[in-house]
Amino acid sequence: PNSLRCLPVHPLWQSPLTIPGGTRQSPINIQWRDSVYDPVLKPLKVSYDPTTCLHIWNNGYSFLVEFDDSADRSIIVGGPLENQYRLKQFHFHWGAINEWGSEHTVDSKFYPAELHLVHWNAVVYPTFEEAVMEGDGLAVIGVFLKLGAHHEGLQTLVDALPAIKHKDTIIEFDVFDPSCLLPSCPDYWTYAGSLTTPPLTESVTWIIKKQPIEVDENQLEAFRMLLFTSDGEEEKRMVDNFRPLQPLMDRTVRSSFQ
Numbered sequence: 001p002n003s004l005r006c007l008p009v010h011p012l013w014q015s016p017l018t019i020p021g022g023t024r025q026s027p028i029n030i031q032w033r034d035s036v037y038d039p040v041l042k043p044l045k046v047s048y049d050p051t052t053c054l055h056i057w058n059n060g061y062s063f064l065v066e067f068d069d070s071a072d073r074s075i076i077v078g079g080p081l082e083n084q085y086r087l088k089q090f091h092f093h094w095g096a097i098n099e100w101g102s103e104h105t106v107d108s109k110f111y112p113a114e115l116h117l118v119h120w121n122a123v124v125y126p127t128f129e130e131a132v133m134e135g136d137g138l139a140v141i142g143v144f145l146k147l148g149a150h151h152e153g154l155q156t157l158v159d160a161l162p163a164i165k166h167k168d169t170i171i172e173f174d175v176f177d178p179s180c181l182l183p184s185c186p187d188y189w190t191y192a193g194s195l196t197t198p199p200l201t202e203s204v205t206w207i208i209k210k211q212p213i214e215v216d217e218n219q220l221e222a223f224r225m226l227l228f229t230s231d232g233e234e235e236k237r238m239v240d241n242f243r244p245l246q247p248l249m250d251r252t253v254r255s256s257f258q
């Protein structure tokens with residue numbers, strides 16, 4: 001549709017968009033009929049300790065909630081993963097309008113926003129920064145947001161956003177259980193990909209939930225009142241912070257469901 005042709009390429013992405021020689025870049029379009037059911041895939045097991053939540057901050061790309069990842073207290077295991085992975089942070093990507101905003105698409109359809117829960121392989125690697133450079137270093141759960149009912153759990157985050165309007169602002173966030181942001185359906189797609197922001201390293205096992213969560217218009221608008229810019233700079237609304245789709249190349253998307 002012509003709405004895609006006028007998709008804005010935000011200054012954020014005018015830098016070299018793909019890393020030279022990149023063969024597993026993210027995000028991608030998930031063509032449902034091309035995904036392959038893999039009966040070997042296990043259910044994904046998520047166990048988060050809400051007291052590991054540290055703070056919420058605006059890093060100038062998105063807003064993120066960071067967790068104490070100094071021990072195995074908030075972890076995921078199973079699914080396509082060989083080890084357990086520790087939760088480090090979660091953040092979102094969204095559009096200026098409801099027509100687009102997600103990073104991944106399903107059958108070329110954009111959702112208005114996408115949640116990323118970022119985990120790292122602390123079984124094999126000593127630090128997150130080292131895991132970021134390794135093919136099996138990270139596991140990111142992607143959850144699509146669609147326009148619909150008010151989301152109670154998300155509202156706790158939304159209420160904190162005015163306090164982190166500007167880049168590099170941060171507030172303490174004591175207790176939050178990110179499990180409340182996961183859809184009830186266990187079905188997911190999985191593929192080998194990359195970070196979608198610099199350093200774009202090809203270190204992510206992506207686990208994309210099939211079922212979106214519903215949020216209401218006011219909650220999406222609250223994301224759009226954040227700023228890319230620091231206090232005192234000319235204001236630039238934080239919107240369209242998603243990377244353009246990358247070529248699938250020699251990859252297969254597997255599904256946990258038939």
Ligand SMILES: CC(=O)NCCCCOc1ccc(NC(=O)Nc2ccc(S(N)(=O)=O)cc2)cc1
Pocket residue numbers: 089116118129132140194195196197198199
């Ligand atoms: C050679 C080179 O370049 N070295 C430099 C690597 C060392 C530091 O690198 C890093 C790399 C990453 C971080 N933090 C992140 O959480 N990043 C992150 C970015 C995008 C996603 S997404 N949207 O889910 O794909 C998830 C996480 C910090 C330092």
Ligand SMILES: [Zn+2]
Pocket residue numbers: 091092093116196
């Ligand atoms: Zn992300």
